[in-house]
Amino acid sequence: xxxQRRLPKEKDELENIMRHFSxxxxxxxxxxxxxxxxxELVSPSEKVxxxxxMPFVASTPAEARKWQEQARAKLxxxxxxxxxxxxxxxIPPDFQVVSAEDRGEYTLQHGSFxxxxxxxxxxxxxxxRGEEKLPAMxxxxxxxxxAEMVFDPKSIYRGFADHFARGGYVVIAPTLExxxxxxxxxxxxxxxxxxxxxRGEVDAQRIGAAGLSMGGEWTMWIAxxxxxxxxxxxxxxxxTTAGVxxxxxxxxxxxxxxxxxxxxxxxxxxxxxxxxxxxxAEADESFPLKYTFEGFQRIQRGYRVFGAEAAVAxxxxxxxxxxxxxxxxxxxxxxxxxxxxxxxxxxxxx
Ligand SMILES: [Zn+2]
Numbered sequence: 001x002x003x004q005r006r007l008p009k010e011k012d013e014l015e016n017i018m019r020h021f022s023x024x025x026x027x028x029x030x031x032x033x034x035x036x037x038x039x040e041l042v043s044p045s046e047k048v049x050x051x052x053x054m055p056f057v058a059s060t061p062a063e064a065r066k067w068q069e070q071a072r073a074k075l076x077x078x079x080x081x082x083x084x085x086x087x088x089x090x091i092p093p094d095f096q097v098v099s100a101e102d103r104g105e106y107t108l109q110h111g112s113f114x115x116x117x118x119x120x121x122x123x124x125x126x127x128x129r130g131e132e133k134l135p136a137m138x139x140x141x142x143x144x145x146x147a148e149m150v151f152d153p154k155s156i157y158r159g160f161a162d163h164f165a166r167g168g169y170v171v172i173a174p175t176l177e178x179x180x181x182x183x184x185x186x187x188x189x190x191x192x193x194x195x196x197x198x199r200g201e202v203d204a205q206r207i208g209a210a211g212l213s214m215g216g217e218w219t220m221w222i223a224x225x226x227x228x229x230x231x232x233x234x235x236x237x238x239x240t241t242a243g244v245x246x247x248x249x250x251x252x253x254x255x256x257x258x259x260x261x262x263x264x265x266x267x268x269x270x271x272x273x274x275x276x277x278x279x280x281a282e283a284d285e286s287f288p289l290k291y292t293f294e295g296f297q298r299i300q301r302g303y304r305v306f307g308a309e310a311a312v313a314x315x316x317x318x319x320x321x322x323x324x325x326x327x328x329x330x331x332x333x334x335x336x337x338x339x340x341x342x343x344x345x346x347x348x349x350x
Contacts (some may be wrong), residue, residue, distance in 0.1 A: 003152040014153070018264060033164065047245045049260050055268045056302050064305045068270050072225055075183075075270075078257045079221075083184040088117050093191040095125070105129060106165045107151060113174070116187035123147055123174040123192070125314070126165035127201060135168040135206035135336035136196045137161070138189065138222065138229070139230050141214030143224065143250060148171040150215075151152065156322040157212055163347070164210075167340025178265040182221075184216050197228065205230065206336040212236050212279075212323045213286070217253055224270035231335035232271060233328040235279035236321050240265045243291020265295030273308030277315060277331040284321045292316075328341070 054071050057066035079085075097111040107237040112120040128134060132186070139150045150173050153159035165171045171191045176185050190211075192308035197204045208231040211219040216237025223232040235266040241263045244253065268276060278299075280292040296314045303312040315327035329341040 007015065010158075016094065016275070028183050042339070045242070045245065047259070048242045049087040051280070052260065053262050054263065056269050056298075057301075058305050061306055064272070068272070072270055074257070074261055074266070076225055077185050077219075078255055078261075079183050081257070082181055082255065083116065083187065086118075087188050088191070088194055091116065091118055093194050095123075095195045097125075101194075103162075103165070105325070106166075111310060113115070113191060116191065121174055121176060121188060121280055123172060124151065124161070125150075125173075126161065126169075126171040126193075127163060128168050128170065130168070131198075133202050133203040134168055134304055135208070135338045136172070136199075136334075137164045137201045137205075137332065138192050138196070138209040138211075139164065139171050139173040139213030140215030140218045141173070141175070142211070142215045145215065147175045147215075158323045160212075160323050160325060160328070162209060163325065163344050164332070164338070164340050166347075167329065167333070167343040168338045169332075169336070170196065170199060171267065172196055176218075176335070178252065180252060181255045182252045183219050183258065183339065185218055185224060186221050190206075190226055191246055193226060193228050203246070204228070205261050208232060208336050210235065210328065210332070210333050213321065214250075214252070220267055220271075223274070223276065224267055228273055230269075230275045231329060231332055233279065234268065235323050235328070236281065236284060238265060238268060238278040238292055238295050240291045240295045241285040243288055245294065246291065247286060251284055263295075263298070265298050268299050272298045272303050272310050273306040274330065275311040275335045277325045279315045279317065279327055279328060281317060281319050281321055281324070283319060286321055 038053045058067050085147045091114055095113045097109045100108045101108050106126045109125040112122050115121045141150050149155040150161040151159055152155045161171050161173050174192055196202050196207055207228055209222050209229045210233035212235040216234045219232050219234045223229040282289055300312055303309050317324045329344045333341045
């Protein structure tokens with residue numbers, strides 16, 4: 001009879017539905033308890049402020065500059081609450097060389113400098129050959145990284161510091177320890193810029209910064225807060241606040257008081273009208289692409305208010321969370337006058 005033939009199938013379907021339901025139920029229960037494991041009772045989306053304290057709403061260059069002044073002062077204040085800034089008179093950066101190695105087109109000095117907290121921090125300084133004044137780059141590693149890794153072509157940094165050095169840039173790359181709040185490295189980053197400006201080989205009007213991941217965040221902070229940085233490459237970091245909270249990310253970016261101030265993508269508007277390029281990998285699990293597109297559109301709109309739309313660009317490339325390079329070297333060369341792009345192209349040829 002038809003119903004007898006149908007019965008097993010319907011029973012299967014019912015079982016399937018029940019199985020599916022219990023799976024969904026199990027997932028829902030698991031996801032619901034996740035925040036408890038994390039010691040928090042709010043879901044990621046609830047961490048995105050409904051309204052920000054200092055959103056970028058300027059419609060004229062004058063309004064935009066006023067916003068920058070107030071927002072920069074606010075950010076510096078938030079960092080200072082966690083780590084008071086010590087002046088260079090109080091604690092001189094005191095860069096010291098321990099050893100030097102010949103790397104063909106440049107000399108690599110292994111040394112250290114005195115950080116804002118009085119402790120010495122290791123760093124590498126690359127000095128290209130030549131007599132004339134040179135542009136310079138501050139090159140920054142991310143979580144678990146080091147100065148050595150940004151020079152290593154086999155790392156996720158693809159040796160970007162080495163490419164800049166071979167392209168005629170004086171490079172400083174510090175090794176900075178992981179901190180509760182990444183932003184508190186700002187004073188040490190400023191010390192690195194101090195060291196560059198004090199070097200005879202460096203043209204202080206042509207200093208840039210580049211970094212990947214937390215190094216991208218540090219690049220955002222130093223370029224936003226220190227106008228001595230004339231061009232920047234923020235790799236694997238730029239995203240909206242909703243995007244950073246959408247996936248698990250290290251909470252070290254949540255400097256107390258920072259999340260409520262502005263959408264994190266807008267912090268990059270403190271760099272305007274100075275040029276900034278964003279690198280975003282298509283399969284970056286930490287910063288989902290759709291949020292980086294959204295963030296870039298907002299930054300682009302802001303740069304337009306400054307009349308500087310050409311000073312911002314995004315390089316989206318296939319692959320995962322890593323430094324890319326090709327557009328970045330062209331970008332920095334265009335704005336700081338080095339030769340990293342041609343040097344990089346030559347190195348890629350078999
Ligand atoms: Zn972290």
